[in-house]
Amino acid sequence: xxxxxWRGTARGMAAATVEAMREQFGSRPGDMRAGIGPSIGPCCxxxxxxxxxxxxxxxxxxxxxxxxxxxxxxxxxxxxxIQQQPDGGPSLRLDLWQTNxxxxxxxxxxxxxxxxxEVCTSCNLDRFFSYRGERGITGRFPALLxxxxx
Ligand SMILES: [Zn+2]
Numbered sequence: 001x002x003x004x005x006w007r008g009t010a011r012g013m014a015a016a017t018v019e020a021m022r023e024q025f026g027s028r029p030g031d032m033r034a035g036i037g038p039s040i041g042p043c044c045x046x047x048x049x050x051x052x053x054x055x056x057x058x059x060x061x062x063x064x065x066x067x068x069x070x071x072x073x074x075x076x077x078x079x080x081x082i083q084q085q086p087d088g089g090p091s092l093r094l095d096l097w098q099t100n101x102x103x104x105x106x107x108x109x110x111x112x113x114x115x116x117x118e119v120c121t122s123c124n125l126d127r128f129f130s131y132r133g134e135r136g137i138t139g140r141f142p143a144l145l146x147x148x149x150x
Pocket of ligand 1: 040041044120121
């Protein structure tokens with residue numbers, strides 16, 4: 001199980017996880033299954049131009065810069081869009097779902113092996129907590145993962 005917000009995604013977390021599983025367990029990307037859990041969607045995830053510059057490689061983190069081997073992957077996987085706000089102004093959005101899905105595919109997972117329910121936590125505050133959606137005053141929810149013997 002791996003977790004990433006925009007900072008981890010901008011460092012190639014999904015691909016780094018695939019690589020770690022290859023090294024630690026001998027896993028083959030073509031055999032791997034991935035699920036991207038509920039999280040904030042592009043409908044609600046406004047980001048600053050500085051965030052986009054980090055993904056594009058036009059800027060770099062002051063600490064823990066994106067590893068050289070993931071810089072192209074991060075740039076090519078990133079999905080940004082501009083949405084018009086009700087007041088008419090443009091709003092830069094980051095699609096963490098598709099960006100992380102792209103990273104998994106670029107790392108060798110098969111499209112049919114990546115589950116993406118597209119459930120936005122910020123749009124569903126009756127079911128989930130959302131740091132962004134609740135402006136930082138919110139709860140936390142756990143995620144569990146287990147292996148079962150066949
Ligand atoms: Zn939303």
